[in-house]
Amino acid sequence: MTLYDALVGPFAEFAFMRRALVGSLALSLGAAPIGVFLMLRRMSLTGDAMAHAILPGAAVGFLVAGLSLPAMTLGGLVAGVSVALLTGLVARTTVLKEDAALASFYLLSLALGVTLVSLKGSNVDLLHVLFGSVLALDDQAMLLLAGVASVTLVALALIYRPLVLECVDPGFLRSVSRAGGPVHFIFLGLVVLNLVAGFQALGTLLAVGVMMLPAAAARFWSNALTPMFAVAILVASLASVAGLLVSYHFDLPTGPAIILSAGVLYLVSVAVGWSGGVLWRLAPPRHHRAA
Amino acid sequence: MSALRLEDVTLGYDRHPAVHHLDGAVAPGALLAVVGPNGAGKSTLLKGLVGAIEPIGGRIDRGALGPRDIAYLPQAAELDRSFPIDVFDLVATGLWRRTGLFGGVGRADRERVAEAIAGVGLTGFERRAIGTLSGGQLQRALFARLLLQDASVILLDEPFAAIDAKTVEDLLALVARWHSERRTVIAVLHDMDMVRRAFPETLLLARRAVAWGPTAEALKPERLLEARAMTEAFDDAAPFCSANAA
Numbered sequence: 001m002t003l004y005d006a007l008v009g010p011f012a013e014f015a016f017m018r019r020a021l022v023g024s025l026a027l028s029l030g031a032a033p034i035g036v037f038l039m040l041r042r043m044s045l046t047g048d049a050m051a052h053a054i055l056p057g058a059a060v061g062f063l064v065a066g067l068s069l070p071a072m073t074l075g076g077l078v079a080g081v082s083v084a085l086l087t088g089l090v091a092r093t094t095v096l097k098e099d100a101a102l103a104s105f106y107l108l109s110l111a112l113g114v115t116l117v118s119l120k121g122s123n124v125d126l127l128h129v130l131f132g133s134v135l136a137l138d139d140q141a142m143l144l145l146a147g148v149a150s151v152t153l154v155a156l157a158l159i160y161r162p163l164v165l166e167c168v169d170p171g172f173l174r175s176v177s178r179a180g181g182p183v184h185f186i187f188l189g190l191v192v193l194n195l196v197a198g199f200q201a202l203g204t205l206l207a208v209g210v211m212m213l214p215a216a217a218a219r220f221w222s223n224a225l226t227p228m229f230a231v232a233i234l235v236a237s238l239a240s241v242a243g244l245l246v247s248y249h250f251d252l253p254t255g256p257a258i259i260l261s262a263g264v265l266y267l268v269s270v271a272v273g274w275s276g277g278v279l280w281r282l283a284p285p286r287h288h289r290a291a
Numbered sequence: 292m293s294a295l296r297l298e299d300v301t302l303g304y305d306r307h308p309a310v311h312h313l314d315g316a317v318a319p320g321a322l323l324a325v326v327g328p329n330g331a332g333k334s335t336l337l338k339g340l341v342g343a344i345e346p347i348g349g350r351i352d353r354g355a356l357g358p359r360d361i362a363y364l365p366q367a368a369e370l371d372r373s374f375p376i377d378v379f380d381l382v383a384t385g386l387w388r389r390t391g392l393f394g395g396v397g398r399a400d401r402e403r404v405a406e407a408i409a410g411v412g413l414t415g416f417e418r419r420a421i422g423t424l425s426g427g428q429l430q431r432a433l434f435a436r437l438l439l440q441d442a443s444v445i446l447l448d449e450p451f452a453a454i455d456a457k458t459v460e461d462l463l464a465l466v467a468r469w470h471s472e473r474r475t476v477i478a479v480l481h482d483m484d485m486v487r488r489a490f491p492e493t494l495l496l497a498r499r500a501v502a503w504g505p506t507a508e509a510l511k512p513e514r515l516l517e518a519r520a521m522t523e524a525f526d527d528a529a530p531f532c533s534a535n536a537a
Contacts, residue, residue: 040374162392165384168376168421171369172436175341176359176387223420225375 010248016136020244023137023201024258026145027210028236030152031194033229035215037156037187041167044216046102047208050188051195053083053106055204056113058196063117069140073196076204080192083109088185141200148197152190159183164225202255209259210236217266220273235265294318295340295356295444295475299349302332302339308347309335310496315503319443320473322466324480324490324506327518331496333479334366337446340477359388362442364433366449366479372422378432379417382408385439407435412461427458434462445469447478451485463489483510497521 010017038044057079058072065071083105090105091098137145156163162179165172173180191211198207214235218228243258272279294316301311310332317323325333338344339351341363353361383396383404390396396404408414411431421429430450437445447466451459467489469476480486486493486506493509495502497518502509 158393161390164376167371168374168381169370169384171343171365172363172384174343175361175363176440177392179392223375223422224377228375 006249007245010245017244017248019137019142020254021241023142023145024210024240024244025237026149027194027198027201027207028214028233028240030149031198031207031211032214032232032236033156034152034190034194035211036218036228036232037163037167038191038212039215039219044212047191047195047211049102049106050080050083050191051204051208053109054080054192054195054199056109056116058199058204059113059117069144069200073144076196076199077192079109079113080196081189084185084188084192088188092181137201145197145201148193152194155186155190159186163187202258206255206259209262210239213259213262213266214239217262217269217273219275220269220277221275223275235262239265294354296352296354297349298352300339300346300351301348302335302344302346306347308498311499312349313500315500317475317477319475320470321475321492322470322490323477323492323494324486325477325494325496326480326483326486326510327496327501328521331518331521332498333496334448336496337363337448337477337479341446356444360442361444361446362437362440363446364437364448364450366452370421370429372429375420377418377420378408378413378424379404381421382432382435382439385436388440388442403439407438408432410438411435411465426453427455430454430462431458434465438465442474444475445477447476449479449481451480451482486510
C-alpha cells in the first residue's frame with residue numbers, strides 16, 4: 001500500500017469519506033475552543049453531564065418523528081437548554097453550587113427521557129443516538145455541523161472578553177458589568193449546541209470526547225490562551241483525520257476511532273508536551289543564574 | 292462629585308446582620324480607613340458600597356456615581372491564578388470603563404496600560420503569566436488595573452495583607468496620590484500604625500459603627516476596647532432588631 005493509498009485514497013475514492021471528513025473538521029473547529037473554556041473553568045465534566053441531559057430530548061424527538069434530524073436536534077436542544085437554565089437558576093439563587101445543581105437536573109432529564117421512551121413501548125434503536133453515524137452524513141447534517149461551527153466561533157468572538165474575565169476574575173467582572181450571568185448562559189448554550197451537532201456525527205457521548213480531549217491535550221503545549229485554542233483545534237482535526245483513516249483501513253467503528261485517536265494525542269501530550277509534560281519533569285532540574 | 296451616603300444601612304447574609312444601622316456619609320475626596328475585629332462586617336460594608344450585595348434595610352445613596360465610577364479591589368481577589376492570562380491583559384481589563392464589552396483597545400490604550408504597569412513598578416513583567424507572580428507582584432498588577440479604571444471612588448479590602456514591606460510602601464504612595472487627586476479612597480486595614488500615619492479619617496466597625504471620624508478620635512483605647520467586645524458568632528436565638536421590627 002502506498003502512502004497515497006493509506007492517507008488520501010479513501011477520501012479521493014469515496015464521497016461518504018469526504019463528507020465525514022468535512023463534518024468532523026467542522027465539529028472540531030467549534031467544539032475544541034468550547035472545550036478549552038470548559039477545562040479552564042474546571043467544568044470538564046459539565047460536557048459529559050450535558051451530553052446525558054441531551055440524550056432523552058433527542059430520543060423523544062426520535063420517538064415523535066422517527067430518524068429526523070430536525071426533530072432530534074430540536075429535542076436535544078430543548079432538553080439541554082432547559083437543564084442549563086434550571087441549573088443556572090438554582091446555582092445562582094440558592095445555596096447549591098453549580099456542579100450539584102447540574103448533577104441533579106441531568107439525572108432528572110435522563111430518567112425522564114428513559115421513562116418517556118419506555119412509555120411509548122417502542123423498541124427504539126438508541127444506538128444511533130449514542131454512537132452516531134459519521135459515515136452517513138446527509139446534506140442536512142452537514143449544514144447543521146457547519147452552521148453550528150460558524151455560530152459557535154462568531155458567538156465566542158462576541159462574548160470573548162467577558163467570558164475570559166468571568167473565568168479569571170468573576171468578582172471584578174461583577175463590579176464593572178452585569179454581563180457575567182448572560183454570558184455564562186450563552187456559553188452553556190454553545191456547549192449544548194455543539195453536543196447536539198456532535199451527536200449526529202459521533203453520538204451524544206462521544207461528542208464530548210472531541211470537545212474535552214483536544215482541550216486537555218492543548219494545556220500541555222502552551223501557557224497562553226490563543227495558542228491553546230489553536231492546538232486544541234489542530235488536535236481535534238488530526239484526530240478526525242486519523243480516526244477516519246483507521247476506521248476505514250481496519251474496519252473499526254468510526255466515532256470511537258476518532259475519539260481514540262484524540263486519546264492517543266492526549267496521552268502523547270501528557271508525556272512530552274513542553275508546557276508541563278511528564279517527560280520534562282523527569283529531566284534534571286536546571287535554572288538560570290539570575291532571575 | 293457626590294458623597295456616598297449611608298442611611299440606617301443594615302447589611303448581612305441570611306437575615307443575620309453583619310453590619311447594622313449604619314448612618315453617615317463619606318465626603319468626596321475622603322481618605323477613610325475601615326478597621327475593626329474579624330467578623331466586624333468590614334468586607335460586607337465594602338460589598339454593599341460597591342453594590343455587590345443589597346442592603347437588608349436602609350439605603351445607600353451613591354448620588355450621581357454609576358457602577359463604573361466605583362473601583363473595588365476585593366480581598367485576595369477571587370482571582371484564578373492558574374488561568375493563562377498575562378500581566379498586560381489582566382491590567383488592560385481596567386480599561387473596561389472605556390471599552391465595555393466590545394470596544395477595541397488601540398495604541399493609545401496600550402500606552403496607558405504600559406504606563407499603569409510602569410506606575411506600579413512592574414515594567415518587564417508584561418508578558419508574564421499571572422500564575423508566576425509573587426503575592427506582592429500580583430497586588431501591584433491589581434493596583435495598576437485600579438489606576439486604569441480611573442474611578443472617583445476606590446474601595447480596597449485589606450490591600451496590604453501578606454504583602455512585603457517594600458510593596459506596601461509603594462502601593463501606599465499610590466493611595467496618597469489618589470487622595471491628592473481628590474478621589475475618594477476607602478480601605479479596610481489591620482495595621483493601626485499605618486492607619487494613624489496615612490489615613491485622616493477612620494470608621495471603627497464592630498457590627499455597628501463604634502466610632503467614625505478623625506482617626507485620632509476614632510482609635511482611642513477605650514473605643515478599641517469597646518470594639519473588641521463584639522461577639523463574632525451568629526446567634527440564631529438573638530431577638531429580631533426592634534428598629535426594623537415595626
